Amino acid sequence: MTSRTLYLFGSAAPPVFDVAKVIEGAQADGWDVCLGLTPTAARWVGDSLDGLAALTGHPVRSEYKLPGEPDVWPQADVILFAPATFNSINAWAQGITSSFVVGVVAEGIGKGTPTVTMPCVNAAYARHRQLDRSVTELREQGVTVLYGEGAFEPNPPGSGKPKGYPWDVALDAARRRAEKA
Template sequence: MRTLYLFSSAAPPVFDVARVIEDAQADGWDVCLGLTPTAARWLSQSVEGLAALTGHPVRWDYKLPGEPDAWPKADAILVAPATFNTVNQWALGITDKFVVGVVAEGIGKRIPTAVMPCVNAAYVQHPQFERSVETLRGAGVTVLYGDGGFVPNEPGHGNPAAYPWRLALDAVRGILD
């Protein structure tokens, strides 16, 4: 069985992560769930259930030096939903958050990685966002943004149920095949 690291930021589609884990497991993945600290706070009432669902601890912070790895090695990584902050920190190499540190290192380890942002149309007007998307693509990350990926909505008009999770799961499988 292949191992998928599913890393999620604090955007409304994160509330569907249990269903997404089940879908990934049905696709044959052993799923390890990592969250940004804010996403972990949003899902704090569900963390134990999500750990039971995956069979692995849910992580949002770095382990201490010398502690053994709690997860098997990743065959692939999916970062979704990825907020404006997560995308920019990753592209800029700012690794104070566990999930951003793992994906930044994942580039160097050549772990097949896909990311699907979840940002509104106002955020993407900031000039750093497009630079970050191009930086990640240039580093070999599959960025599911724009045509054939996530399309930003106007602020306050997002529909979390319409977030294209299936597209993200299919893309991460596709980068391995």
């Protein structure tokens, strides 16, 4: 069986600390996983970056490569951006690509790369009307946004449940998107 490539991207939200288990689960399902993180998320898991690179067999990326440098990852069959913070979702929907992972997913829309995202925001951020606008914008551009009933639902500020983040829903949606492509 030919391996499929999953770009697993994450922002700085507590579920990012479970990324090794998510990688192992994806690998058990036959994925070749490439991990990309926002700069803050990379700082959060900084002590684990070498181990995560060894686990995936690819360098963990959080910055753009220099012009002329070869790409060190295989082409993605699907991108899963989770957890995606309020900042990342809004920057992506507005085309603000100052971070590597947001740049890749923004470009992925134009390339037609199947993409799934699952926000991780608290209820206070969820009440900001820009989040709904951004979710709508991304959905209109073909991104599967796992937000609302049956996916990610915000918690009150300060009461997050990182262990309750529905990673299984996200991985299943990524698998389904790749199968449709």
